[in-house]
Amino acid sequence: MLPKIRKELPEIISRQVERVFLTMFNVRIERADRLAGSYNDDDLISTVTFSQGETKIILRIGVPRMFLSSLLQKIYGPVIGSHEMTYEDSVCEITNIVGNAVKKHLNEHGYSFVMSIPKIDFDFHTRYEKGSDDHMELEFVFNGERLSVDMITFYRGIFEGDEVFI
């Protein structure tokens, strides 16, 4: 990825994550100064993949279930708002919106990435992926809850765990 785009992406992602939570849930989350460096056990993680030729970029967003519950109960009430399927649906939609902002930014710089439909990532709770060419991590905080975003780039396809990601 071009160094300029690589440098701009954290800001693009941060702005969009903050905007999603503010406009959709009326919650002002902030970028964390320091990284915890891992997902929480309570995190629900959603993934989208951007593909262009052999280059694959994976964007993952992890949101704690406790945090989701507090947001979604306001929309759906206590029963549906605390259901696992409701959490999964919401994290995927958040990832979809953030992912589209990333795709727009990449494609405005001459790329033609195609984005997959978001899905829940049940298997990977570690940030660093072996064999990746680039890795970016961001974290956000709200009332002691920590949200995670990470982006992994493979310039020549995904050599390990191929069947999991695509």
Add this chain to the structure above:
Amino acid sequence: MNVEALKVLIVDDHMLMRSMVENYCLSMGFKTIKACSGGAQALNAMRTDDYDLVLMDWGMPDIPGIEVLKTLRADKKNDRTAIVMVTAESEDLRLIEALEAGATSYLVKPFSQEDFEKNVRNVLEWLKKQRG
């Protein structure tokens, strides 16, 4: 325009967005609202009933919203139906593609209730002109 008399179809594969859009529609005074979770369901709903306003997502696993839009616009029966693409697709090319395919308007996610209402009010003006 009397919104109470208008029928709304919401099409989105995510329950979160269907619920939010439905709540916004209810607060604007719409009374008859149906929600579909995919493109095939939406096409079926449009075949069996008439809707005045369709609020449609783009990225859906079964049939993408843009294909549903093209199918609907190919049928003259839907000429006076307002179809708004409600999507996270924010690239200019996508916007142009949707408008060329016959979208009445385009609303990019995430949006506030205020953004939504402003967009739908403009669409209602269009609908009013279409129907004389």
